[in-house]
Amino acid sequence: MALLEQIPVAVPDNTFAIIEAFKADTEEKKVNLCPGIYRDDNAKTWVLPSVKKAREIIQADPHLNHDISPQMGYPDLVSTARQITFGDTLGSRSITSMQTIAGTGANYLIARFLSCVAQPKTVWLxxxxxENHPKIWRHTNPAMEQRLYPYYDYKTSTLDIEGMISTMKEQASRGDVIVLQACAHNPTGLDPSREQWEAIANVCEEKGLFPILDSAYQGFATGDIDNDGWVLRHFATRSNGAIEFAVAQSFSKNFGLYGERVGALHVVTRNHNTAAKVEATLKQISRAEITSTPSFGAKVVATIVQNPDLREQWQQDLNTMSGRLRDMRRRLHGELTKRDTPGNWRHLLTDIGMFSMTGLSQEQVTTLKDMFHVYLLPTGRLSFTGLTTGNVEYVAESIHQVITL
Ligand SMILES: Cc1ncc(COP(=O)(O)O)c(C=O)c1O
Known part of the structure; x- marks a missing residue:
């Protein structure tokens, strides 16, 4: 038998499999409520006006070249990423920031880094x-134990903060890693309040955990990057900088740069000596894996943030995207309550960002697809990006029909 004939068949990725099934569906009324990619009110990809202008500026630059970026990334992107994440709150804290292949790359790089230098026993998700978090950690370090902390109370569609805190207090051990999402939690759309974040940070500190704040939706949740970035700044400033942590940052959503794969990893440490060691190891890993990050998307982000007019336009773009999603939340909620559709829908209004859980079972999700050509993830997660003023009634009616069958 040839070497490759014996390889097992790998399980296909859910999200990508659904994208393919949706493409192949010939029904005109079909609606895709799966992807975490922003669409406009015609369900079309939206190029942010700020990005269009930045592209023009970059292309008109007579010094535009195609040099490779330094090992830590395109310098203006790295400083911009840090500024967006932490504002002016870092003070003298030591930090190592590296450009990454989008948010996935940042999550992967910190997983790889921690596995190399600290060998944590457990990662808490x-x-x-x-759905990619467990895959990234399993791929990076198959031997590491993965455990889940309570987060979403499926019965009440609220945050199970007591369960989360008590589980971490009772069961987590010093040196464990905990992955937290900074805002617009995927898949629930449910974020801790500031008070609850403080309680979470207290546990991290008391138990000596290493928090990774996955920041994929800053500015996309409320439209305000400072508001959405509150927890990042809280971790940076609390307890006089006692806590070491990392931020895995994505620019895919907030700049609509999905294909350019722009992101950054920030590792915040107690002193400059440690930061220098972190940098050396990150460089070593990155050299073996990618050598250097792509620069075009990085230039787009840096150009927008550094140019006051474009930054102003970007703010408008964030308002457009987050505002449209809020509007869709209101409309879907209105359509479902108008129909008296059984279920708890109030949280559609109070959740934030792209996603909410619908509470639909896997069978109901399948029926929704088979009968109405409305596609959700098998978990019942709904992405509001696929809803439009033209299809929201149809989607609500389809959900109603499936629930009341
Ligand atoms: C929670 C979370 N983290 C990270 C990412 C990574 O996104 P990307 O690699 O496209 O930047 C996503 C994308 O869906 C996400 O939802």
């Missing part, structure tokens, strides 16, 4: 979480 929220129940539920972004």
């Amino acid at each position: 929220s129940n539920p979480t972004w």
